Amino acid sequence: MNQVLTAKDFTTDQEVRWCPGCGDYAILKSVRATLAKIGRPPHEVVFVSGIGCAARFPYYVDSYGFHTIHGRAPAVATGVKLANPNLDVWVVGGDGDFLSIGGNHLLHALRRNMDLNLLLLNNAIYGLTKGQYSPTSSVGTRSPSTPGGSVDRPVNAALMALGAGARFVARSADTLLDHLPEVLTRAQAHKGASLVEIFQNCIVYNDAVWAGMATKAESFEKTVRVAHGEPLVFGKERDKGLVFDSRNGRMELTEAGGDAEKLASIHDETNWALACALSTMEGGDLPTALGVLYCDPVNDYGSDQEARNHFTTLSRDELSALLHDGGTWEVE
């Protein structure tokens, strides 16, 4: 027991078939490394996916895998947990899978707090169907289905999850190898539904859509890495800070020239309102928040269900009693 696992133990013999340069390669690398570090044996791990580029994930992870149909992965994964609550179940989907065709299933997996690790690989475009705009594409996105630019506003995945009652919401980006594995580890450790939104680059249809996040250097200025109990500061020199204005529920920059470390609010990952504010920072010089925005565990669905309706097998004697419940009569 307790043999040391490596990323190789979670690698299948299947040739990986994403486009060269796709952000999914980096994510796969982080996931394999994380699984090895967590150390659950591969046969206790299940990867479930829907349809899309991200959904090919199970073929490349040496665990049990189920490549299902478009949008339904959270529901299929829910069924896997109903059958066997002890499995470590990961669900991988894209922005189309999780937020469009399967939006309803994500909503309910989150509010039910099913013990699933949900990885949303958000590239703000439909890749596999060749480049149509997605529910996270910015207004004005030109695509084969919106040649004049899209008009519908994008959904904010983290805020949607917080609204749905998710108890764990985190963000990272594909190539942040010093950040993503840590977030994935936290997500897996969280008992209940954990949503991790991973900003992912589509080199073919939406290149550089998350510009500023992918490289470490740039990400210092464009993102803030939140950590529980730490001040919300960012910038290469850690000279910029964020203050939570509780009157309007928004984040604001600390005064220029001030001591950011002292002026900035302290991140509290159990503060739901703060998480909402962090997930909605937009415009100006406000950064995009990465890391565990919210983590406030409550009982997961499986534990609560087991507490109320403890599952037991049905013996033949018990079955016989069931068949005879209510009134019976004898015919000689």
Place this chain on the structure above:
Amino acid sequence: MGSQAAAAIDDQGSHDQAAPERVVVRFAGDSGDGVQVLGAEFAKSAALSGHDLITFPDFPAEIRAPVGTTFGVSAFQIQFGGPKVLTPGDAVDVLISFNPAALKTNLADLRDGGLVILDEGAFTKRNLAKAGYEVSPLEDDTLATYQVLKIDIARRCGEAVADTGASKKVADRAKNFWALGLTFWMFGRKRAETQKWITEKFARIPEVAAANLAALNAGHAFGETMEIGRDVVGQPLEASFAPGTYRSITGIDAMAKGLAAAACCAGIKVAYCSYPITPASGLLHALAALRSKGIVTFQAEDEIAAATAAIGASYGGALGVTGSSGPGIALKSEALSLAVSTELPLVVVNVQRAGPSTGMPTKAEQADLSMALYGRHGEAPIAVLAPATPAECFQTMLDAAAIAIRYMTPVMVLADGYIANAAEPWRIPDVADLPDIAPDFRVDPENFQPFTRDEKTLARPWVRPGTPELQHRIGGIEKADGSGHISYDPDNHQTMTDLRTEKIARIAEMLPPIKVERGVERGRVAIVGWGSTYGALNAAVKELLDEGLEVAHIHLRHISPLAPGLEDLLRGFDHVLVAEMNSGQLCRLLRSEFLIPAEGVNQMTGKPFKVATVKAAIRAAINKTEGGAS
């Protein structure tokens, strides 16, 4: 005979005093009148008195329709007696009507000379107007051809209940039990079981229990004192049951118990995943009531989630089951193709209702057969079973689970709103006689590949995640035969398509050859049916056989694949008629499958076939050849 004073029935020479074989009683009132409870208790007492029976609850979709309206009428019909009861009955012998609307919507089904018992006090100007009566039917010749018993039930019930100190509201709601007491007296029933049931059911609201008991006893006493009703219809025969322990059971309850039996006999968890829909919700309720004994229930966010969660459960090593009605089954269609492609066991229950679209949710129909057989994208064959009677639903569910596990395939069970809600006596099987249907989970890593096949059944191995060294991946993309790797190879797709088809066909090898249900092996007319039409077809054939006609009833429990021997059997008849509550879906299947000139007997009214309708169709077929020959 016309309307008469209460308790003063002049029945001299107006009807046959001989004991009838069977009696048909229908209770009808507002959907808030407690008619279904009344009917269920009456049915229980009929069973305990040794009668065979079939019930037919017929209720509106409205939970509480405006009081007194025709669309708010709820009815419960029962045929009871002996030696065998096959249908709820074509024509009603006794109609108990709680208001003008109930009379208006149900009187046409009362046989000439039948008895109608009216709650006279409900025939107010206002209620008459709501029912659309310009003149009170008590005052014109509307009821001229029937025997009429007018009782101010509400008032008499109120007086009887007054002593218990119950409020007027409680007293009003007890009138169903007053009527039950009266009918108990009419048919010589004992009250003890119902008294016990009332005491237990309303244990937490003693004033309601007391009021209902008082009403029940008062209704009974009223009948006894006034000596009414008993001689009007006579006492039906007792049933000729085989020895054993019996209970009354509805189709829904039998399905729930069948799934519990499947969990027990397979020794694995059953996961029932469903989204509420009329008339299938009862199955979710019945299984949830088991509180995770053998079966976990999951109320999904939608029909698609229900189907896909069931598939996930099967992948996880439980038996996934999902249930719905037509509109919901349509939504599950894509998921069913996934289960076909990944070759996972799955049981799908379709409690059919009248469609298309929302249709008539509380009314029965058999119009989803083609959807069950063909309603998926790609070539996606599955097994299709159909229980013939409410009690048979138990065995059907057990069979469906056994097939799903043995052949690693989805199995669709086609019930309908009638069979789900109707009740009949059921001889409870000895659990020791139930089959072992435990799956043979693969645990051996030696030469394991997810899409190798059992030589006999063509089933692929079922591996539970969590089994060491057997990690593998499956999905909806076409797989290479054997290895299960993604494959776009043309020959492989042909092979896999053929294998999936052949696997379903091979299920026929475990089925007993089809037999004539009743009647001759060869002859003039075979009437073929499936599902809930069983009783009407069987009763019609019985009556025609009694007349000396060469007819037969053939009933299909397995529609995909068909049971062996069907073609030979059908070719032994001059005419093959296919009776269905649709426009000819099984008929088209039999015509295309066997190239025989089967003809349809079709009805789309939301109501079960009447025996008379089926008899007329068979006679017409016989007359047609005789006419042609002359």
